[in-house]
Every structure is written in C-alpha cells, then in structure tokens.
Amino acid sequence: MGSPAKRVLRYEVAMPVDAFLADLSAVLPERALVREQERVAPWLTDWRGRWTGASKALLEPGTTEEVAIIVRLSGEHRVGLVPQGGNTSMVGGATPPADGDAVLLSLRRMTRVRALEAGSAIVEAGVILADLHAAAAASGQRFPLTLGARGSATVGGLIATNAGGTQVLRFGTMRAQVLGLEAVIAGGLVHDGLGGLKKDNRGTSLDQLLIGSEGTLGIVTAARLRLIPAIAERGVAWVGLDSAEAAWSLLGQLEEASERVEGFELVPAECLASVLDHVPGTRSPLEQTHRWNALIEVTAGRGEPEPPTATLERLLAPALESGRVADAVIAGSEAQAEALWKLRDSISEAERKRGPAAQHDISVPPAVMARFMTDAATRVEHAFPGTRAFGYGHLGDGNVHFHVRAPAASSRDWAESGEGKAVSRLVHDLVTDSGGSISAEHGIGQMKKDELARLASPARLQALRAIKQAMDPRGIFNPGKLVD
Template sequence: MTLASFLHALQPGLAPPSIVTDAADIAPWLTDWRGRWAGVSPVLLQPSTCDEVTAIVAAAEAHGVGLVPQGGNTSMVGGATPPADGSAVLLSLRRMNRIRAIAPDKAIVEAGVILDTLHREAEAAGARFPLDLGARGSATVGGLAATNAGGVQVLRFGTMRAQVLGMEAVLSGGLVHDSLGGLKKDNRGVSIDHLLVGAEGTLGVITALRLRLVPGRVERAAAWIGLDHPARALDLLRRLETATDRIEAFELIPAASLDRVLRHIPMTRAPLGSPLPWNVLVEAVASPGEEPPAALLERLLADAAAAGLVADAAIAHSNDQTEQLWRLRHSISEAERAEGPAAQHDISLPIDAVPDFLTRQAAAIERRFPGTQASGYGHLGDGNVHFHVRAPASAGRDWADSGEGKAVSAFVHDLVTAANGSISAEHGIGQMKKDELARLGPPARLQVLRAIKRAMDPHGIFNPGKLVD
C-alpha cells in the first residue's frame, strides 16, 4: 500500500480530527490490554459518522489497506491490535459515541458508547441494559457486539447477541447495512446482524446498534457463599433455579483467586470469617410487591445449608455491600495479572462437566507440567470458565508465549475439546487462538467461517490476521 495515496483519498470525506498521524497519539492504542501483543499502525482513523466510515472502507479497498476496528481496546485475545508489519491501520470507533434514542425498552446507540455510559443513561430512563462485565468503564458496545461478549448476567439474559435488536454496519463496497428499525419478524433469508455479532470485525464495521433494555431493578442483593467442592456449587445452582426465577448471576470463585484479589487490590477484605476452598457469588433481584432479595437469599440459603450444600454465607443488605462483593469478583483479572505470568484460557464446558474439570483435570495439568498451578473461576450458570495455569516460580514474564506455555494451552484445549467444550466462550478468537481454532475447530464450522469471510470481505481488509484467513 501507499500510505500517502490512501490518506489523500480520504481527505475529501474526513474532517481533520478523523486522521491522526502523530506517533505519540497512536502509541497507546497499539498494545493490547494484557500487554501480550503490539502492532504497528502508521495512522489512526477516528471517524465520527457512518458516512466517514463508508469513505474509509471504500478507500481501504481501493488501496489495499487493512482496517483494524477498535473500541475500548479491552480485547483479551489481541483482537483489536494491528499487525506488526504495518499492513493495516487502526479504525477507532470511540468518537462515534452518541446515544441516538433511548426508551424504557430499547436504546439506539453508536458503536463507541462505553458500557458504563449506557448503564447510566438506561437507568435515567427507568430501565437497564442487561449485560455487565469488569471492563464496563472502557469497553464499548460495538466491541461487545463484535465479540458477542458475555459477562455476569448471561444466566438470565443471554450473551450480547440476545441484546442486539438491530444494527448499522459498513460492509464491503461501502454498502451500509441498516436494521435499526427493529423489526421483530424479518424472514428475508440469513440474518446479517447475527453474522456480524461475534465476527470480531472481520466481516464489516459495526457503527450503531439497537439494543434491548429491560425494566430497572427495584431492589438487588448478593450473597457470598462458602463451599467445600465445586460439585456443591452446581447442586446449589440447580436448587436455586428450581426455587426461583429471580437469580441473575451465579459466579464460582476458588479460594486461590480470592486470595490474589486480597493481596493485590486495595480496600478489599474477605467476606467470610474462615476461608473455604470454593466460593459462590450469587445475585437476586426483586420487583414491586415481591419478597425482598436479601430475604429471599437468606431463606433459600438456609434451606441449602440444612441440605449440606452451604458451609457458610454472608448476605449483603444494601447496595453498597452488594457492590463490595462484586468488586471482589470484578477485580480477579487485575489481580491475576499482578500475580505474575500465567496461561489464560476462556473456555466453555457443558455445565455438568465444570466441577470435574476444575478438580480432576486441573490436577492432571499440574502433574503433566510440574511447578504449575491450575485453577478456574467464572460463570458457572452458563458453563464459562476462566481457566488459568500459573507459571512455575522460576518462569519469566513471557512464559505463556514460550514453548512450555504454548504446550500447556494446547493440552488445556485438548481436554476442553474432549469434553465437548469450546476453546472460546466469550472473549473471542482474535490472534491468540487463531491457530488453535484451525487445529481443533470442527471442519464444517471452519469451512463455513472461511466461506463467509471470502464472500463478505473479498479484498481481505477487515481485521486481517484475526479469527480465520
């Protein structure tokens, strides 16, 4: 590509703030959140309208320039980091951050709207957006859709795909797909929205979304529960699901993960007087006229304790106490990173297989790779486990990318595949798992993914080097 000719082609359609060439301004966006991947981009494009994105896509196709869409740069798999050879440029959607419309049942928002902003605006409208995760203060809704993000409320509301009611996106040839009108029934063939959700920016650029909102919570409460084994947690989950439909989150946390949070995150403390090997964080909600959630949890957990499932529990009786418990859960990623190198895996398993994987299979990994420590935490209600294998004490910072680190990940992924699971539950494939997807992905799935990529991106400009070739 010739950068000068590409930029010259853009200038008639883009305002000056949309084109950034200063290296110091570009640098913060060239490295992923975990610091594992770094790329090169000679220019940072920051469009503010769909028309500007259309002009960028047209120029990129004409000049053979790859485009790497980026929102909050919170990808856990290097999905928003440009290639190291400078063959692509960053396309930031952060300036497209307007909320075009909001009502109690829906919001039409641009791709650069930050999740926390959407939460606040929905609350002001008497509603809420039913997806939450630790990166809420920086993750953007466009990135959440591109990766089909999950988070802690999937148990009741589903992943990001379930929240998308329509979208605006720029496709190859500068064509604009617009389904923001919100038709509940549209049987004109395959859903383009569903193709783009989870495609990680490899099929087009999402510029705006029509998102589902649900009624605002009148009251919420959380409980931190101590257990002796993850199988008890699964039994407890089934018991609660049978007793009520008001459980919104059910997070499984080993003692090792809580210990790391207490060591590295200021102003945190253990919720229980005595540590137990496993913990569950559960949240319940209430609408007007319903039993208060704290009372509901107290009653249901008392029954579970009598049945031998619960060893200890602490119930939050205020929103501040609930937030304190959630801070422990949301701080795990930060604490894990501070603890030192680890091979990190975002896996999905059949729910009934999770306890065995976290005990018997974790022990098998530690035997196979002496000196490592294997543990997992996450969303037991939907089978999503964040499974980390800590490096031996003598390992260097880049251990996860070393020969042994890669061997560990391959072994973990082999175990997951043998259990009929997925090597990516909610973080996506990006560049981190691209080779592993090619190695372990079902042939039919890979064939379809590659065929869709060739059809929708014939020039190969959308997020090159990610997901599939």
C-alpha cells in the same frame, strides 16, 4: 542495496495505502483523517502491550456515511481496515498488522445516543459501556451487561466480540442484548437493522452474522440495544460448599425456583485465600474455610412483591438444612453486598500479585463444568510439576477462567515461555475433548488464530473461511484476525 530498481519496487508496494489515503483526504472532513504519527502511535499497541502494529494514518469518521466512504474506497484500493473501539481486546483483535499495509479505523468519535426509549436505545459504535449504563440509568432503566473494561470498552467492540461479563447467567451475552444493527459491509453498503423488529424472517440474520465476527465481515456503526427496568434492590449471598458438584446442583435448584438469580460466581478456596492475602481491606465472609464458595446475586425490579434478601432466604434455607450448603451469609446492606462482590472482583488482581500464571478464557458445556475443573486441574498439575491449576468464575455459563500458576521461581513472562505455551495447548486440548470452546468471551483475534486452526472442526473452519471470503472478497476487514 539502495539500487534505483529496488526503490521503485518499494514505492510500488507502498502505493495502495498512499493512494487510498490520498483519495480519502479529498472526500473526508479533515478531522476524520489523522496522519500525525504521534497521534496514531498510542493506538498501535494493545492495552496490555502484547502486540504492536503499524498504520500510516488513523481514520476517525464521525458518521456512518463517512464509514461507508472509507469502506468503499478501501475496497477499491484493496487496503485493509482495522476497526478499533476502546482498544481493550485481550487477543490482539484491534491491533493492526506490523507491515503497515492496513489502516486503523477508530469508531471512537461516533458517540451519539440516537434514541433512548422504554426498552431500548440506539447508540453509535463509539459509545463507551459506562456511558451507556449512565444513559440508561438516567431514564430509570439499565443495560444488563457489564464487565471490567466498562470505562473504555465501546459498544462496537462489545458487539464485534459478543462480549459476556457477570450477568450472562440471567441476561445472556451481547448477542442477547442486540435488537438490531447498523453496519457497513463490502462495497460501502449500509445495512440498517435499527428498526428493532422483534420478528423478521427474511433469510439468515445479518445482525447475527456480524455479532462476534471481530470486524472481519463488516464495520458495526450503531446498534439498537435492549434496556430493562432498573433494579430496585439486590440481595447478595456468599455460601460455602464442599464440592464444585454441590455448587452446580445448588445453581440448578435456585434457577428452577426463581427467575431472578442474576449472578452465580464460583470461588475456590485458593482464590479466596489469594484475595485475603493480597488485597487490603478484605475479610473472610464465613467463619470456616470451605473448599468452594459461591457468590449469589438475586435482584428485584420495582413492584416485585418479594424483596431479594427474602428470596435468598427462602431459596437457601432448605439447602442449609439438608447440609447441601455448608454455611451461608446474606449481605444485610448494600455496603456488605459490595464487600462480597469485591472478593470476587479482586481475584485477577490478587493472582497477578501472587505471581506468574497462564490464564485461559474457556468454556465447557455447563453440565460437565464442575467435573472439568477438577479433572483438568489434576491433568495439568501432573503433566507440569510445580504448577497449581484451578478454575473460577461464572458457573452457570460454563465459562471458567482456568488459571494455572507457574512453578515457584518462574520468570514473569512464564505464560509466553515454552512451558507456559505447552500448558495452554494442553488446556485447549482438554477443553476441546470436553466439547468446549477455546474462546468463551475474548474472541480469537491474533492470539488464538493458530489454536483455532489446529482445534476447530472441519465444518467450522470451512464455514468461517467461506463466509469470510463471501463477505470480504477484497480482504479489507480486519486482516490477520480470526481466519485467513
């Protein structure tokens, strides 16, 4: 121990990162290379505290040119780069490996709104979602994607994970909002797709390739994003239903009759009870308890002839008459609409207060979702006595938050225990059997890498690995995530 030979060996192993940082310090502005560990440390652990990594420095480039220099030199030294935006990954996607061989690359200083036009904005990767919403609103427009982490999640991270949220039903995921990307790929080459061409058939789309690639194929530095006219008005309804199938059929009828159905969130009685028990200031919107509930939002832009509450009345009246909907209430004011949404948005908080549980970010084909929720819950509860399982969420997207409550008296970290993990494997097996995805919104990151390798088709694995090798021959982009 401590022999000279060993010390030399250790020194050589550490060399690439040190040499990389030394080269960078010669060409980057001082502000872009942070070496003080107390400034690096806060970004080494994900926001939920599940993963912690190491990095000898924090790179904070302010321009695309600086990102290009970083990528070029990291390739020459074969040093990994871990891109990070708001550090809100749910799957450890922005946490560096523990060995300290890779370096954190934060895009947070790239916060310029380069252009804001009718129909689109060009924003840099570090722009926070809430700031994008505000910039769009200031121009009488809106950016039609939102999610819980909007106060910290950045555009770059949203693109790298193809983020979803509550408006996917009408407007699609992040993929549908991206009109063009700027990104730095291997060798420090800059791909400039910010022109926003609506038609461009020069081979496969590099923009599409990078969306959802979790920083493993290149570094997104800016994007042209779609903006749409601001909402003038919204109408929100809460309906009680006897079955998930009834909800599915109602959604189909609504979508056929109007293009303005923007949200359709399914809430089982369990979830509503949990919210009413644990979240102060909430009350049941309907007099009776219904096995299932749906929160429906319809919007109207300026100049639309029919107000959205009238649309809701027109759409729901026949369903109420025929008994397909058991009961319904339409919010009479924006305050009432907010109150209905609060019931939906408080489910996670209420369930956390209620006790330990394993959550699953999964999707199944929309047409089988209603049945999946019932069948999978039965299977899980049968296999793991004492658990209670149910799905809730964005029905039209087929994206269930599949929630399994731990048996009574389980420890707080039950989800990470042997039983909790076995539950998750079963859920993932059932999802795969139904033709679904083990990651609907959050990505694979570190957390689901083994499950992806276990459950993905040979075609998907072959393609993902081949593309990774092709786009990142020196293994510098977000090492240890998604695929090896």
